[in-house]
Amino acid sequence: MSSPLYERYLRAQRRRQWLIWLTRLVLLAAFLFLWEFAARWQWVDSMLTSKPSQLWTSFRDLASGGSLYHHLWITSQETLIGIALSMVVGSAIAILFWWSTFASKVLDPYMVVLNALPKVALGPIFFIWLGDRYSVYGMAVAISVIVTIIMIESGFKEISRTKLRLMESFGATKLQMLGMVLLPASVPHLISTLKVNVGLTLVGVIMGEFLSSKAGLGYLIIYGGQVFQMNLVMVSIALLALLSVVLYGLVNLLERFAKRNYHHES
Missing domain, CATH: 1.20.5 (Single alpha-helices involved in coiled-coils or other helix-helix interfaces)
Structure with a gap:
């Protein structure tokens, strides 16, 4: 008690x-x-800033036609696929760097350069290589994958070397150390990386939609700006904020589930 x-x-x-x-x-x-x-009260021009009551009216009008849900679904789908691709590719490269210190030392300067490179400069290249649809995924992965590699590799380095050396002394292979110690102990780092990736991937998706897409919330923002419909722009931005909150909430639920399982196994 x-x-x-x-x-x-x-x-x-x-x-x-x-x-x-x-x-x-x-x-x-x-x-x-x-x-x-x-x-x-006309402190600001509602033609330029819109206002909440107009946003609600615009949302109802767009939602009644079904087009808004279509654009929201496109952006959500692109973001989820971008997050998954970034985590898989980034984790695989981070594991490669842990597996081979030679590869890590050789490629480390390239990681620094790619991380510092403005990713928007790659947009036209992705558009030519991948087309208007898949270039969005290219931008999403380009923005988030380098950070994913750096964060997961940093998490690997924080894992207790005593446990790894103990397993090595018992004749464990690198694959066994990876599966039995490194990856399970890195779950908190993977969750933290996933939290960062939610924002980065969404930025990449919207940037890709700005440059080449014909659907999605980024496309609506560009279109609304071109035809001077600020209500459409503001509704799209509000939905982006809501989408980011939902994705971050899902990651928090995943974190709680992972912590509960970790404590249970401990």
């Missing part, structure tokens, strides 16, 4: 968590209120 002091501590933590959520909601409501009435 827990002590009264610990019970008070738990109640204080719960109250603090509720206060955090309430403050977040108040800040959001205050921002929307200020935005709406700044446009109504």
